[in-house]
Amino acid sequence: MESHLAQMLSQLSVEDLKEKGIFEPEHEKVLGSLNLDGLAEYIESGKAKNVIVMAGAGISVSAGIPDFRTPGTGLYDNLQKYSLPHPQAIFEIDFFQANPSAFYLLAKEMWAEGVAAGKYKPTPAHNFIKLLHDKGVLLRCYTQNIDSLEAEAGLPADKLVAAHGNFDSATCIATGKAVPAEEVKQAVIHGKDGEQGWGEEGLMKKYGGLCKPDIVFFGEGLPARFFKLMQQDFPQCDLLIVMGTSLAVQPFAGLMHKVRDNCPRVLINRDPVGLRSPEMRPDVKAFQMQMRGNPIWIGEGFRFEMPDINYRDVALLGSCDDQVVQLASKIGWDEDLSCVSAAPRDPLDEAFERSLVLGDGPRVGEERLGVTVRAVHTMGECSLVIAQGSVVDFEGDAIVNAANTGGLGGGGVDGAVSRAGGAELAKARQALPVLGAGPEDGPPRVDMFGRGIGARIRTGGAVTTIGGALKARYVVHAVGPAYSNETNWPEEDSLLRSAYTASVEQAMEKGCETLGFSLLSAGIFRGGRSLETVLGIGCEAVRNTAAAPLKEVYLVGFMPAELEVLVAAAEQCFETSAEHTTAPEPSTDGAEAAPAGEEAAEAAPAGEEAAETAPAQEVEVPGGLVCPITDELMLDPVLCADGHSYERANIQAWLENHDTSPLTGVALEHKSLVPNHALRKVAEEWQNANLPCGALQ
Secondary structure (H helix, E strand, O other), rough: OHHHHHHOOOOHHHHHHHHHEOOOOOOOOOOOOOOOHHHHHHHHOOOOOOEEEEEEEHHHHOOOOOOOOOOOOOHOOOOOOOOOHHHHHHHHHHHHHHHHHHHHHHHHHHHHHOOOOOOOOOOOHHHHHHHHHHOOOEEEEEEEEOHHHHHHHOOOOEEEEOOOEEEEEEEEEEOOOEHHHHHHHHHHHOOOOOOOOOOOOOOOHHHHOOEEEEEEOOOOOOOOOHHHHHHHHHHHOEEEEEEOOOOHHHHHHHHHOOOOOOOOOEEEOOOOOOOOOOOOOOOOOOEEEOOOOOOEEOOOOOOHHHHHOOEEEEEEEOOOHHHHHHHHHHHHHHHHHHHHOOOOOOOOOOOHHHHHHHOOOOOOEEOOOOOOEEEEEOOOEEEEEEEEEEHHOOOEEEEEEEEOOOOOOOOOOOOOOHHHHHHHHHHHOOOOOOOOOHHOOOOOEOOOOEEEEOOOOOOOOOEEEOOOOOOOOOOEOOOOOOOOOOHHHHHHHHHHHHHHHHHHHHHHHOOOOOEOOOOOOHHHHOOOOOOOHHHHHHHHHHHHHHOOOEEEEEEEEEEEEEHHHHHHHHHHOOOOOOOOOOOOOOOOOOOOOOOOOOHHHOOOOHHHHHHHHHOOOEEHHHHHOOOEOHHHHHOOEEEEEOOOOOOOHHHHHHHHOOOOOOOOOOEOOOOEEEOOHHHHHHHOOOOHHOOOOOOOO
């Protein structure tokens, strides 16, 4: 791939490269010499004030823990006894669900009888990271390791990002509920059978499914904290140290590309890895492109094997321990390194680690967890936060998705969540059981795609899945009512209250500290019920339900008019006038700003949120019915009265041209038909609001 691109780029002129924004001029060296001496001099000079360490399994090898990929000695080369289809299968979530015994056996050896038993101790490489902290220059350590030896060396929780999780907490993967890690450890030691084991008579029976430590398997999303801190840390970095990693697993490997152009980069490793392709012409700047929907870097990598264009990269090759000892000696830290205590610190669980990051709580006007705080109310130990933004971008523990009873996805917020969550979220939603489907009901009915037919979520209820590619770790899928007429409002209000309550309870059961709500039943399904009433019910339900471990519950709105009502509803609910700011008009340049790098694909199209919250227009339809018309018409696909489905792009083109010939109406809420003149009115409202449709995914 890169070789082919390099050949194509070689044919471009410098002017072409400049026009495309990928021309790289010559750089002055940022180190006196690109070797150990130059690195030591840079650190001694005090220029390294915000050091980031990227650590892999290689720093734990001398502790007795094998790395993964070293031929002959690596973990992947020594798994024959587990009868795996391929070595990586032991850390694949699908394989674990089908054949859990292999992982549990590995967990017994590595965790229960290894890390937890104190068999492994921090190495000089771990102690060097702690020494950087002691010297006041460590900004953060990002580790791929699941052995917690950085913490054993005394590194504070707020300085450590366990990108691939660890054994400190555990979860039932079927229910999403937190499970005591100690209980899982004891079950792993006991084995599969019996009430004390991990099998059908033990943990599976007690918690409703397989339980595993919270280490990130292939096919699972990384912790939200990884993405949050990554965005703020790497632009500040003034020295990047990469130690003991093959740089083979994304998105962790891509972190090295996120530092500034003038930031020195150091590889401390047995072998050279992460190299720039020698086929790439020297004046091409690294750039990112999409391949099969995934972002990849072209032309980036360490350059220490390309002296003509290397201006910042240093390679210290060999044992990680030997190299850090030599570096410490050069700086004059050798005695300090030998005095670093490897004694374990007081235990800091994941919840406390997140509390350190969250700091003193939300403040009005700040950007927090991917949204903007507009008002804050206190609920005992918890805060209700009114925020502006897209719930898809929420970086807390969990989000609440405005789902439908089918549970597989829909339009508006539900559609945006589905797209941002990707294939893993879709798979998790398809695995939700159809309500009432049991042995007595006969064979399950399935659609043409093999998905179960029927409701998976009751109206007024909620279920939880993994977050997939979302920044939130979990998604609580809640179903609010579709309001009909005044006669049914009391019952429908009760269902809405139940949906909010169930969502909060699900988050608390998961051990979540931060939860971001989309506004349930506040868009097209609100019918004639006032927005003030619907949002007031939500605020009241959250106030009456939220408790520990929750610390912050966010109600996230997008449109300014909606936020104004939401702020007022919260004030009335708490009978106070909390300080709040005026919500600014959303950007009208076509889309919300996407996060940098590989997370860009996770940003929600602005039009999706707008679709859920735009002001309604009442249009008379045949049969005397009145139905609300909003931008929710931009569902994908749109079901029309002629029995066909039309992609959003075709609907958008039709709206822009006001061409009524292809459509005879749109089915809304599966109840009534909207004639062409209504669609024209929607088009006018859409254009007047200057709202984007969002790209067709």
